[in-house]
Amino acid sequence: MLCQLSSELNRQIGLLIHRSGKVEQVIVGSYGQIVIPQLGQIRSTGGRLRGLRLVHTHLANEDISDEDLMDLLFLRLDLLSALKVDKNGLPHVMQTAHLLPESREGKSWVFLEPVHPANQVDSAEELIVALEREFAQKSKSSVVDSGQDRAILVSVSTEPRLQAEESLAELVELAASDDVAVLDTILQRRQKIDPRFILGKGKLADIMIRALQHDANLLIFNQELNPSQIRSITDFTDLRVIDRTQLILDIFAHRAMSREGKLQVEMAQLKYMLPRLSSRDDALSRLTGGIGARGPGETKLEIDRRRINDRLARLGRELAQVSRERYRRRAKRRKKDLPVLSLVGYTNAGKSTLLNTLTNSDIVAEDKLFATLDPTSRRLRFPTEMEVIITDTVGFIRHLPAELVQAFMATLEELGEADLLIHVVDVSNPAFRQQMKVVDTILRELDLGDIPVMKLFNKVDLVENRGEVEQLIGDEGLLISALQPETLKGFLEQAGSLIEKSMQ
Ligand SMILES: Nc1nc2c(ncn2[C@@H]2O[C@H](COP(=O)(O)OP(=O)(O)OP(=O)(O)O)[C@@H](O)[C@H]2O)c(=O)[nH]1
Ligand SMILES: [Mg+2]
Numbered sequence: 001m002l003c004q005l006s007s008e009l010n011r012q013i014g015l016l017i018h019r020s021g022k023v024e025q026v027i028v029g030s031y032g033q034i035v036i037p038q039l040g041q042i043r044s045t046g047g048r049l050r051g052l053r054l055v056h057t058h059l060a061n062e063d064i065s066d067e068d069l070m071d072l073l074f075l076r077l078d079l080l081s082a083l084k085v086d087k088n089g090l091p092h093v094m095q096t097a098h099l100l101p102e103s104r105e106g107k108s109w110v111f112l113e114p115v116h117p118a119n120q121v122d123s124a125e126e127l128i129v130a131l132e133r134e135f136a137q138k139s140k141s142s143v144v145d146s147g148q149d150r151a152i153l154v155s156v157s158t159e160p161r162l163q164a165e166e167s168l169a170e171l172v173e174l175a176a177s178d179d180v181a182v183l184d185t186i187l188q189r190r191q192k193i194d195p196r197f198i199l200g201k202g203k204l205a206d207i208m209i210r211a212l213q214h215d216a217n218l219l220i221f222n223q224e225l226n227p228s229q230i231r232s233i234t235d236f237t238d239l240r241v242i243d244r245t246q247l248i249l250d251i252f253a254h255r256a257m258s259r260e261g262k263l264q265v266e267m268a269q270l271k272y273m274l275p276r277l278s279s280r281d282d283a284l285s286r287l288t289g290g291i292g293a294r295g296p297g298e299t300k301l302e303i304d305r306r307r308i309n310d311r312l313a314r315l316g317r318e319l320a321q322v323s324r325e326r327y328r329r330r331a332k333r334r335k336k337d338l339p340v341l342s343l344v345g346y347t348n349a350g351k352s353t354l355l356n357t358l359t360n361s362d363i364v365a366e367d368k369l370f371a372t373l374d375p376t377s378r379r380l381r382f383p384t385e386m387e388v389i390i391t392d393t394v395g396f397i398r399h400l401p402a403e404l405v406q407a408f409m410a411t412l413e414e415l416g417e418a419d420l421l422i423h424v425v426d427v428s429n430p431a432f433r434q435q436m437k438v439v440d441t442i443l444r445e446l447d448l449g450d451i452p453v454m455k456l457f458n459k460v461d462l463v464e465n466r467g468e469v470e471q472l473i474g475d476e477g478l479l480i481s482a483l484q485p486e487t488l489k490g491f492l493e494q495a496g497s498l499i500e501k502s503m504q
Helices: 002-009 068-076 124-141 160-178 201-214 227-237 243-257 259-277 280-286 304-333 349-360 403-416 432-445 468-473 483-501
Strands: 013-018 021-027 052-058 080-085 091-104 107-112 151-159 181-189 216-223 240-243 342-347 378-379 387-392 420-426 452-458
Touching: 002 013, 002 052, 002 080, 013 452, 068 080, 068 091, 068 107, 068 201, 068 216, 091 124, 107 124, 107 181, 107 201, 124 201, 151 160, 151 201, 160 181, 160 243, 201 227, 201 243, 216 227, 216 243, 227 240, 227 259, 240 243, 243 259, 243 403, 259 304, 259 403, 342 349, 342 432, 349 387, 349 420, 349 483, 420 432, 420 483, 432 452, 452 483
Parallel strands: 052 080, 151 181, 151 216, 216 240, 342 387, 342 420, 420 452
Antiparallel strands: 013 021, 013 052, 080 091, 091 107, 378 387
């Protein structure tokens, strides 16, 4: 009957069929194609596939087309069948394609043997159940914790390859630091970045396939996305989409311990959200699911601009209060007139570890980016009996979100009181030169150019060719390992005499 009607109308007709057998939609197309309407509301089975299969007619004896396959892919249809109609309006042959849990020869779909509908003996329902099971098995092995976000990281870059790769590697670390399971990374280098989708539709389709095969629920982009980009990519892929800034903000939201830190992070999150509120729609509500939703997230849907602005004003006042308190504490410390030595450096360079080793302390130091958010101070006694205050600070990172720079300005301002800055560098990181540049730039921006800086090249125990590194560094700084106290002697001597000089 489908074929007959289709033939009489001279238009393709399609049926979207639920697994229960119920026909969900009848779609009437043109002679050459049908357009499937938005399926948002129909999703019901909760599996990896959509729970709908499409059976539609082809009038010109054409095979399943690329457009058909795109529908199969993007709508995650259970099956897609094309029913060829002959000149008399009778069914002629049926072609069927379905998605694969694992790509074969670069293809993520496969065709079944074409059959005449009258000879169709295989059960579509059974095939779909088997497919679902395979998808589930394929992704089960890598599921660590069902509550964990499972992400594919995407970087579209105009930078040279090496730099783009390093930057993506850093995104992987950021994600891991936020307890996100990284399933796959995609790096694309382009001359120009697509303003709507960031990357080409073909590549986006590729990402879709991988997301489906890995059972990912999140896409993390290495560049900042504007609200409409988030929306178009979300609509296109049906995945939650966030950018690097949101990821960093989320890490900060997790880590902030002190009242001041918490206030600062909330402020940064709200500031980031504010311009993105203009398109009050799905794009935002999707953000409430996980990353990007912590901190001020829960009531996001009802919050309007004014309430955010009110909240920001209040946070500003509270922060001012907290900084006054901190200032008083600092003044007290100053009275004792102990010299201050501040550790600065790229995140994960080993600042906290060094402070621990030097002062026999036990502050948090771990292999995560932004382990330290709240500044910590300790007393340190030099072999010469001189006593100083040593402070640990939040680590720096390239493209530090502007909102965060502002938020942490107050904490970083304290660096202005340091008598000596210790720039800790992770020399075992291939990107250490670039990381140093980032730190230098931020120090300049903070107007700390006048304070003497001493460079410590840390983690030398991880370096394979020590001689080479020694040559590379020359007298730029000292090679140390924060884990090996015996390597710190030279540092203590130099720092001691530098401070004594500066005190005279
Ligand atoms: N092998 C080795 N590992 C080190 C050394 N110094 C630090 N680490 C490790 O590097 C990781 C990061 O150290 P942290 O002290 O937390 O680094 P940080 O600079 O305070 O980092 P943030 O607070 O995130 O900015 C930890 O896992 C440390 O154990 C070192 O000299 N050698
Ligand atoms: Mg630290």
